[in-house]
Amino acid sequence: MKSRISTLFAALVISISGSVSAKDTVKIAYIGPLTGGVSANGIGGRNSADLAVRLKNQDPNAKYKYELVAADDECKPNVGVQVATKIASDSSIIAGVTHYCSAVAMSTVDVYHKFGLPVMVWGAVLPEITYANNYKEVHRVNGTMINQNEVAAKFLTGLGYKKWVIIHDTTDYGKGHNKYFSQYLAKNGGQILGTFGVTADQQDFTAELTKVKELKPEVVYFGGLTPIGIRIRTQMDRLGIKAVFEGTSGIKSDAYIEGLGKLSEGSLSFIEGAPWEKLPGGLGFIAKYNQQKYPDAPEAYGPFAYTAATLIIDAIEKAGPDRKKVMAVLNNTQNVETIIGKVSFDDHRQNIVPLISKYVAQDGKWVVWEDSLYAKGQRKLGQ
Amino acid sequence: MLGVIYAIVAVGFTLYFGVLDVIKFSHGDILMVGAFAGLTTYIGIAGTFDSPWLQLLVLVLVSLSIAAFLGAIIARYLILPLQKAPPINTLLVTLMLGLALRELVRLFYPNGSNPKPFPRLLPGDGIAIGEFILRADSLILLATGVITIVAVQRLITKSKIGLAIRAVAQDSETARIMGINFRQIVLITFMLGSALAALAGLMNGLYYNEVNFSMGLLLGVIGFSAAVVGGLGNFYGAIVGGFLFAALQTVGAVLLPAILPSVPSAYKDVFAFAVIIIIMGLKPTGLISEKSSERV
Numbered sequence: 001m002k003s004r005i006s007t008l009f010a011a012l013v014i015s016i017s018g019s020v021s022a023k024d025t026v027k028i029a030y031i032g033p034l035t036g037g038v039s040a041n042g043i044g045g046r047n048s049a050d051l052a053v054r055l056k057n058q059d060p061n062a063k064y065k066y067e068l069v070a071a072d073d074e075c076k077p078n079v080g081v082q083v084a085t086k087i088a089s090d091s092s093i094i095a096g097v098t099h100y101c102s103a104v105a106m107s108t109v110d111v112y113h114k115f116g117l118p119v120m121v122w123g124a125v126l127p128e129i130t131y132a133n134n135y136k137e138v139h140r141v142n143g144t145m146i147n148q149n150e151v152a153a154k155f156l157t158g159l160g161y162k163k164w165v166i167i168h169d170t171t172d173y174g175k176g177h178n179k180y181f182s183q184y185l186a187k188n189g190g191q192i193l194g195t196f197g198v199t200a201d202q203q204d205f206t207a208e209l210t211k212v213k214e215l216k217p218e219v220v221y222f223g224g225l226t227p228i229g230i231r232i233r234t235q236m237d238r239l240g241i242k243a244v245f246e247g248t249s250g251i252k253s254d255a256y257i258e259g260l261g262k263l264s265e266g267s268l269s270f271i272e273g274a275p276w277e278k279l280p281g282g283l284g285f286i287a288k289y290n291q292q293k294y295p296d297a298p299e300a301y302g303p304f305a306y307t308a309a310t311l312i313i314d315a316i317e318k319a320g321p322d323r324k325k326v327m328a329v330l331n332n333t334q335n336v337e338t339i340i341g342k343v344s345f346d347d348h349r350q351n352i353v354p355l356i357s358k359y360v361a362q363d364g365k366w367v368v369w370e371d372s373l374y375a376k377g378q379r380k381l382g383q
Numbered sequence: 384m385l386g387v388i389y390a391i392v393a394v395g396f397t398l399y400f401g402v403l404d405v406i407k408f409s410h411g412d413i414l415m416v417g418a419f420a421g422l423t424t425y426i427g428i429a430g431t432f433d434s435p436w437l438q439l440l441v442l443v444l445v446s447l448s449i450a451a452f453l454g455a456i457i458a459r460y461l462i463l464p465l466q467k468a469p470p471i472n473t474l475l476v477t478l479m480l481g482l483a484l485r486e487l488v489r490l491f492y493p494n495g496s497n498p499k500p501f502p503r504l505l506p507g508d509g510i511a512i513g514e515f516i517l518r519a520d521s522l523i524l525l526a527t528g529v530i531t532i533v534a535v536q537r538l539i540t541k542s543k544i545g546l547a548i549r550a551v552a553q554d555s556e557t558a559r560i561m562g563i564n565f566r567q568i569v570l571i572t573f574m575l576g577s578a579l580a581a582l583a584g585l586m587n588g589l590y591y592n593e594v595n596f597s598m599g600l601l602l603g604v605i606g607f608s609a610a611v612v613g614g615l616g617n618f619y620g621a622i623v624g625g626f627l628f629a630a631l632q633t634v635g636a637v638l639l640p641a642i643l644p645s646v647p648s649a650y651k652d653v654f655a656f657a658v659i660i661i662i663m664g665l666k667p668t669g670l671i672s673e674k675s676s677e678r679v
Contacts, residue, residue, distance in 0.1 A: 035496035170649045196640065197647020203591060203598070204385060207636030208648050227498055234592055240509065240516040259500050259593075 023065040026321045028053070028312055029087045029096035030305070031080070032123070033104075034072035037227030040255040041100050044299030045122055046070050049097045051289055052309035063317055068309075069093060073104045075225075080104035081111060088115035094321045095119065095330075097308040100301060101225075102126035102173035112137045118327035120308035123301040125249055125272070126176045130350040139330055141311070141343060142304045143272030143353040146180050148249060151356040152221075152270045153184035155369075156246060159381075161218045165243070166195040167208065167232060168223035174200070177223025177248050193217050202228060205235045212236075217243050218382070225250040230259040237263055244268065244382040252300040257364055264361040266374070266381050273340050274357045275368055276303055281339025300366075307338045384521060384590065385632065387528030390625030391583040392606025393613065394535060395576035397621040400610070401552040402572045405462055405473045409481035410580055411603020413450055417581025418501070418594040419488055421446035425502050435504040442504070446585055447578040454577025455570050463569060481603070489596040498595040501588035524586050531582060532622060535575070539618065548572055552616070601652075612659050614669025623670055631655035 030049045033042035046068075053066045071087055073080035080099065087093055088111055096112070099105035100123035112119045113135040121129060121140040125148060130140050164185060168174035174197070182192060193215040196208045209232070212220065220236065220243045222229055229251040236245065245267045247256075252269040260267075276282035276298075285306060289298055298306075311333065312326070319325035336343045343351050358369035362379070373379045392414065399407045424445040428438060461480065465473045489495045505520035539545040550558040551568045559565050587602070588594045609628045613620025635654030639646045662670070 037498055039497055170647055194640075195647075197649045199649040199652075201597075202649070203601075204632075206384075207633045207651065211637055230498075231591065231593065238516075238518060238521075240511070259498075 023063070024321070025067050026064040026316055027067045027069050027090075027093045028309065028316075029093050029098070030068055030070045030309070031073050031083055031087065031096060031098045031108075032070075032100045032305075033075035034070065036074050036076075038075050038100060038225050038253070038255075040226075040253050040296065041123065041299045041301055042072070042075075043296045044302045045097075045100060045305035047292075047294040047296060048285075048289065048298045048302035048304075048306040049122075049309040051285075051292055051294075052306050052313060054292060055288065056313050064321065066313060066316075073099065073101070073108075075101040075104060077103050077107040080108050084108040084111040085115075088112055088117040093117070094316055094323055095312045095326050097122050097305055097312065099124045102129065102176065103171040105129045106172050109133055109135055109138050116323055116327075118312075118323060118330055120312060120330070122305040122308040124173075126172055127180075128172070128176070130348045134348065136327060136331060136349070139333075139345060139349040139351075141308045141338075141340070141351045142301065143351065143356070145176055145248070147353070147356055148270045148272060149177065149180040150184045151358065152246065152248070152268075153181060153188050153190065155270075155358055156219055156244070156268075157185070157188040157190045161244065162189075162191055163216070163218045164190055164192050164221050165212050165215055165217035165219075166192060166221045166223065167205075167212075168195070168197060169200045169225070169228060170197045171200050173225070173250070174223045177250075181221060181223065198224075198228065198232075200224065200228065203231065205232050206239070209235055209239050209241060212243075213239055213241050219244045219246050221246045222251070223248055226253050226256045226259070229256060233260055233263055233267065242382055249300065252359060252366060254297050254299060254366075257361055257366070261364075264364070266379075267361040268369075268381075269359045269361075269366065271300055271357055271359065272353045272355065273304065274355055275359075275366075278357075278368070279303055279339055280337075280341050285339045303340050307340050307343065310338060311336065311343065384525055384528075384629075386626035386629035387525060387532070388583050388586055388590075388602070388625075389605055389609050389628050390532060390622045391528060391579050391586075392602055393609035393621035393625045394532065394618065395579050396607050396610035397613075397616055397618060398548075398572055398576045401616040401618075402548055403462065403466070403569060405470060406477070406607070406615075407457075407462070407573075407576075408474060408478040408603065408607070409457070409484060410477075410576070411599035411601075411606065412481040412484040413453060413577045413599070414580040414584040414587075414602055415488065415594070415596065415599035416453065416484055416584075417446045417450040417577075418584030418588045418598065419492060419499075419596075420449040420581065421585045421588060422499060422501060422594060425504075429502075438502075439504045443582070443585060446581045450577040450581030450584075451574040454573040454575075454580075457577075458570050458573035462573065463566065481599070485596055485599065492596070495596055498593050501592050501594050503589075503592055505589055520589065524590055527582075528586065531579070535579065536618060538575075544568075544571060608656070608659050612662055612669060614671040617669065617671045620669050620671035627670075628655055628659065631658050 032045045050068050053068045056062050071083045073083050096119040098119040102124040105124035118137050125145040127144040168178040247269045249271040252271050257264045315326045315329035319329045334344045359366045360372045362372050421442045424442050509516040509518035547563045547568050609624030610621045613624030632651045632655045635651030636648040640648050
């Protein structure tokens with residue numbers, strides 16, 4: 001009772017004086033891969049979530065002062081569970097912007113449910129994260145690999161390609177990509193000559209790729225992340241395999257292009273949403289991001305991490321720093337305007353993003369397919 | 384190609400064991416340090432001269448010297464003082480040292496936890512032989528590896544130092560009485576082994592165009608297994624073991640999915656190690672066992 005009166009009183013004082021004297025600090029967490037092969041995406045995501053926090057803290061009308069607690073899941077499920085437990089058991093943290101790696105996100109959902117921490121996934125694309133459970137704590141702003149692979153299969157079969165070889169990593173992420181891509185490829189009349197499962201930290205692909213070369217595919221589809229994507233693409237070149245390299249959202253990073261240099265030319269990737277230049281609030285987002293002088297790029301999923309953090313902050317503004325109330329607000333997100341377009345959650349708190357963009361690496365940049373020289377017929381894939 | 388790298392690593396293990404009867408588990412991490420030393424050198428000299436061959440020469444010299452120096456330090460301050468202790472202590476100490484080296488690179492090398500692109504210094508042109516493309520850089524690396532192994536073999540069998548190394552390996556007490564400087568020979572052996580590891584690290588980097596802080600871990604384990612399966616302490620055994628392991632991995636990657644479609648080729652390491660275990664069971668002393676005939 002006493003505390004309620006004092007809170008009321010404080011609110012009164014603040015509203016009358018209009019000053020930002022002593023706001024309560026509210027902590028939100030960010031978890032992503034800050035080290036390891038996909039750290040570029042993790043750091044870009046952290047900066048983007050941090051941007052949302054900084055911008056809110058500059059807002060004189062904000063009710064609270066926000067603090068971002070960043071943690072590193074190293075893209076490893078066991079580390080992810082440890083970090084998630086540490087964050088979720090800290091009662092001063094109200095909600096979290098969590099995980100780029102599907103295998104990690106998959107292994108941590110139980111932790112968030114157990115501790116009742118509302119989280120918003122900002123990068124992991126495995127459908128099961130939201131659909132294999134019914135945890136009210138787990139939300140996701142980005143789309144899933146189902147939509148992504150449908151587009152990936154239709155796109156190249158539509159261009160007249162017929163023969164594929166699939167290489168995927170043997171984590172949940174890679175297996176999921178393999179499953180959905182194979183389904184959609186069969187529907188669209190593509191033929192799979194061979195499927196290879198590789199470990200996520202494999203160095204040498206000579207044996208697999210020698211076999212791939214014998215099969216003579218037109219396209220090598222790769223379901224996995226940047227580090228081994230770079231290795232496979234390099235070693236394909238070493239063995240003289242002249243197929244189109246079709247990746248997934250997992251290789252859509254600047255690190256992929258840096259690691260490969262000229263060899264990245266003509267690699268394809270697919271990602272939910274649209275490039276930031278084409279997002280409703282993309283230009284504004286990048287302008288603000290650059291103002292803050294972060295040393296690293298926001299990467300492909302930065303806008304999603306920013307959106308997740310913004311939705312969480314808005315929910316806290318609305319409901320106060322209380323996990324259960326914030327969760328209730330987030331659960332009922334419908335038609336909210338954000339920089340990635342409208343966000344609406346379905347019955348599994350999965351954002352229904354109808355939009356998938358196709359990218360091709362051209363002259364050391366990921367270019368939207370429709371704007372590329374390839375689409376205009378000035379360059380040909382797999383040359 | 385892999386076979387050569389494995390064989391060079393295995394030769395290091397065999398040298399240490401032959402001379403001092405110690406198992407040095409930080410060998411793989413010395414390999415990683417050598418690769419990183421090479422990368423750092425490259426970044427340091429990138430602007431000074433253009434010829435990739437010159438750059439490569441400097442890279443190899445610096446990297447090998449750093450590793451040799453490190454090997455000498457380890458031998459002098461860790462291995463020799465522990466000579467009278469049970470061998471398990473040496474094994475544990477070097478295991479910890481390897482871990483320390485790995486973590487040091489991870490924490491103190493700028494952005495060390497991420498894989499680093501390694502410069503392409505070798506010509507990448509290739510000759511097409513039907514379906515198969517033979518690349519110049521692969522050939523150069525292969526030749527370098529073979530020449531290195533042959534050179535080490537000549538050094539050990541034909542030179543004075545080699546004679547001393549073999550004498551110490553045979554019977555260190557007698558060797559001392561005959562006037563061989565025991566300590567010096569041990570240091571030389573460790574310098575040689577570590578320089579070889581660094582060379583293997585550089586070859587690995589040049590071949591894959593990438594190095595990372597944990598690369599030494601698996602290479603160390605594979606090199607050690609190769610040395611053991613060939614017969615620990617036997618020079619030729621180590622080479623046979625190295626090539627055997629590479630062959631098993633390749634066979635595993637190609638055959639497993641062909642025979643059992645449900646098993647992805649990711650299981651090739653499991654397959655290779657399983658076969659090695661079976662061989663060990665059949666021939667506990669290794670494929671080429673050391674001739675340890677006791678003269679009375």
